[in-house]
Amino acid sequence: MRRFIAKNIGFYLQDKIKGTQTIDTYKFLQSSQYWDQKLIEEYQLKKLKKLVKYAGENVPYYFDLFKAHNVNFKEIKSLNDIQKIPVLTKDIMREQGDSLLSIEQSKFKIKRGKTGGTTGAPVKVFKDEYNRSFTWGSYYRWFDWMDVNYYDKIVTFWGARTVLSSSFKSKLITNLQQYLQNDISFSSFELTESKLEEIVNVILRNKPVLIKGYLSALIDLANFLVKKKLKLDSLKAISSTTETLLPHNRKYLEQVFGVPVFDQYGCGEVSAISYECSEHNGLHINQEHVICEILDSKGQSLTNQSGRIVATDLDNFVMPLIRFDTGDLGVISDKKCNCGVNQPLMTSIEGRAIDTIILKNGAKVHGVFFTDVLFELNILSIKLQRFQIYQNIPGEIEFRIEKGSKLNEEEEKKLKKAMLRFLNKVNLIRMEKLPVSKSGKFKYIVSEV
Ligand SMILES: [Zn+2]
Incomplete structure (x- = not known):
């Protein structure tokens, strides 16, 4: 019944309400995946030209950048011409702030987000409805590759919209949305033994075909199943996200769940970059939506060799990100x-392995947990440029803030109170300068446990 509702009502309703076209995009992507490379590249070039034209005319950062580098959309005659545009780093994004936004913001249905990552302060990211249509459309296409329908029963371990208790209204909307989309979501962050017991009962009752979410949550769930000698026999696939899926993680999850594991790659700034197919040879680049380059230290393009993953989001006009340096490495x-899909494969993706912090209940969380909390408290970015979480005793943290941060006493109290829900002890300290690691890299999560 819920499958029927999801297929025939839920997803269409969502598109109507949010102004997206995920289902139409999904249907388009189902056919475009078999295009030959020439056709896909023509399609990419058309989109790139449109994006460069729009960015040059409506986004202050690109207006200045293109002027300084003599870039004009008319000179983008092949995909290689993208190299005329300088790479966009996270530092530039942080410095430029709102000048990366379109002056026509009101024209779009914007979704605001923020990105975590391994280094530096989080960055605010804006996405429009075209972007969300392609992100979700390609996500549903990926489900095809897992032999799952997007309207099937799915269990998700997600990051927390709801790390802190959200309002009754937003909870109601989330629940309704989940009902209509045949999805059951749990937070990845408070997976205590008793919580896992509850969750496993829900899973056994609902018989999902797919469980997806943060790798650390999937591992916690697997550990619990092993301990209790339980099997989930409704499953067809497991998919993991956010953290690097190492070969031993994959082997363990496949052993415990008895189904194949599918990996995906993307980042908060440019989502839906690549997805693993049923052949498990690597991750197919989502070429209808991104132009992906691998660059060496001099900025030269590489094939079959490891280098920096640089991605251009072809579908975000409210905040165009052209040649964004993800900070990750890949081939x-x-x-x-x-499998028949013509898109190139991305392999050996590295860089998402980040330190984790142990909460008072023993759960391990990564940096996204803290940026989520700060985001919900509305003190990210403007008030707090940089912070660092340091841990040497499980359940306790040092929350380090730079001297210049504009947090007032009230906000500090709020922050500490929120943190104490998850930790036994929180030392909020101000430092002249936040320490960097031996390699000189700033990490906002430092664990010495
Ligand atoms: Zn394939």
Whole structure:
């Protein structure tokens, strides 16, 4: 019944309300995945030209940048011409702030977000409805590759919209949305033994075909199943996100759940970059939505060799991100995949392995947990440029803030109170300068446990 509702009502209703076209985009992507490379590249070039034209005319950062580098959309004649545009780093994003936003913001249905990552302060990211249509459309196409329908029963371990208790109204909307989309979501962050017991009962009752979410949450769930000698036999696939899926993680999850594991890659700034197919040879680049480059330290393009993953989001006009340096490493292979999808494979993705913090209940969380809390408290970015969480005793943290931060006493209290829900002890300290690691890299999560 809920499957029927989701297929015929839920997802269409969501598109109507949010102004997106995820289902139409999904149907388009189902056919475009078999296009030959020439056709896909023509499609990419058309989109790139449109984006460069729009950014040059409506986004202050690009207006100045293109002027300084003599870039004009008319000179983008092939995909290689993208190299005329300088790479956009996270530091530039942080410095430029709102000048990366379109002056026509009111024209879009914007979704605001923030990004975590391994280094530096989080950055605010804006996405429009075109972007969300392609992100979700390609996500549903990925479900096809897992032999799952997007309207099937799915369990999600997500980051927390709801780390802190959200309002009754937003809870109601979330629940309704989940009902209509046949999805059951749990927070990845408070997976205590008793919570897991509850969750496993819900899973056994609801028989999902797919469980997806943060790798650390999937591992917690797997550990619990092993301990209790339980099996989930309704599953077809497991999919993991956010943290690097290492070979031993994959092996363990496949052993415990008895189904294949599918990995995906994307970041908060540019989502839906690549997805693993049923052949498990690597992750197919979502070429209808991104132009992906691998660059060496001099900015030269690489194939079959590891380098920096630089991605251009072809579908975000409210905050165009052209040649965004993800800070992650990867390889684009020229090997063909047997699954029939023509898009190139990305392999050996590294860089998402980040330190974790142990909460008072023993759960391990990564940096996104803290940026989520700060975001919900509305003190991210403007008030607090940089912070660092340091831990050497499980359940306790040092919350380090730079001297210049504009947090007032009230906000500090609020922050400490929120943190104490999850930790036994929180030392809020101000430092002249936040320490960097031996390699000189700033990490906002430092664990010495
Ligand atoms: Zn494939």
